[in-house]
Amino acid sequence: MYAIDTEIVIPKYSLAADLVTGSTLFAINKIANATNYLRKDFLTPHRKDYYFWAFVKQGSSRHWIDMKPYTLQPNTFYFTIPHQVHLKEDTSPLTAISLGFTEEFLTLEENSFLRQLPIIQNQNNGHELNLSDADVTFIEDMLEKIYQENQTHNTWQHSMVIGYLRILMIYLSRLYTEQFNEAGALPDRVLLKRYLTKIEENYQQQHDVATYADMLNLSAGHLSEVVKEQSGKPAIVHIHERLILETKRLLFHTDHSIKEIAFRLGFEEASYFNRFFKRIVGDTPVSYRTTIREMYH
Structure with a gap:
């Protein structure tokens, strides 16, 4: 069979190093009413070779994931898996907390459990979670804890970040299961x-x-x-x-x-x-x- 890497056709970007820790496996950022993105060419089709999550507090721009358009909604959680095609149509103001983490991050021994969670496996190819007021409060609080802990250099900082992240991922996986009707799925596949x-x-x-x-x-x-x-x-x-x-x-x-x-x-x-x-x-x-x-x- 004759084949060429499709990643040559559509640009692929790796996770930018976390601004505080310098890690290229995990990064968390706050976006406050920003219109400037890290790369201007994000306004053209591109791929991310990492998991990208964003809790959007305020925003209204239209984004694409593969062939599906999404108009950003306030107090909504968005998530993607590696190698999907992303496209932003404009640079409207955005207030959000974003998370990025790589496949390598999930292979670390202390994170192996996370790979099994529904929101990571994303068998239903979902990208958007609707949140109740209680969900917004919980998710925003957990993201703030992760962000603040990531800013410090305290003892066991990494373990604290992972602990909060595990709780957040389990919570989001419950929402994923509820909203994408996976309750009847086989638990071990x-x-x-x-x-x-x-x-x-x-x-x-x-x-x-x-x-x-x-x-x-x-x-x-x-x-x-x-x-x-x-x-x-x-x-x-x-x-x-x-x-x-x-x-x-x-x-x-x-x-x-x-x-x-x-x-x-x-x-x-x-x-x-x-x-x-x-x-x-x-x-x-x-x-x-x-x-x-x-x-x-």
Whole structure:
């Protein structure tokens, strides 16, 4: 299979070092009625290679995450996962507290528990949590505690920050579960998570279930059976969904040709790529690009 890294097409930014601690794994910032962003090119499509969270106290600008627009609302919590496509349409005043943390931060031994939380896994591809008055009070208080602790150089500072962060993440995960109806989801889907991780790492080159089964030291039949049981979808569907998501991102946010997008996603023939996309989406890539751009521009 022939593939090129799609990150070359849409710029990717790493987490800027925390202004106080200098950490490139975790950072927290306050934004007070600001219109100046760290990078002017945030007004063009870009990716973040880290988790980005923001409690918006005041704001009204329109942002995009992948192909979905969001008009910021006061007292609302927004969250994204690495490698999604972001776009800000303007630089309207914003008052917020933002958090950024990397995959490496979550692999630290003391943070391993956090990886299992619903808001981190984000199986429902959500980006916005509606908050009650009580939620706003609790979340704002926890963020303030994290921010203030991060400013100090007290003994066990790191442990205090992690402690507050764990409480905040559990609280947000409860809200996530309530708002995205995950109550009936299976609590332990270890193989499914491993499978989805492998897809995320390899979807540009590998498109068949058997290859992923080999990576996981399983038979294709067993992998397919367990994935269907744990997700309700055939194993191949997860591969196709990831390819379609990336295709839609590139069609919407770039002007690259269909042939180039096909090659970037590991398709040797653009004609086969066209048939693949139309079979799943019900429209050709060219028609989809035209329709989605007319709808939102």
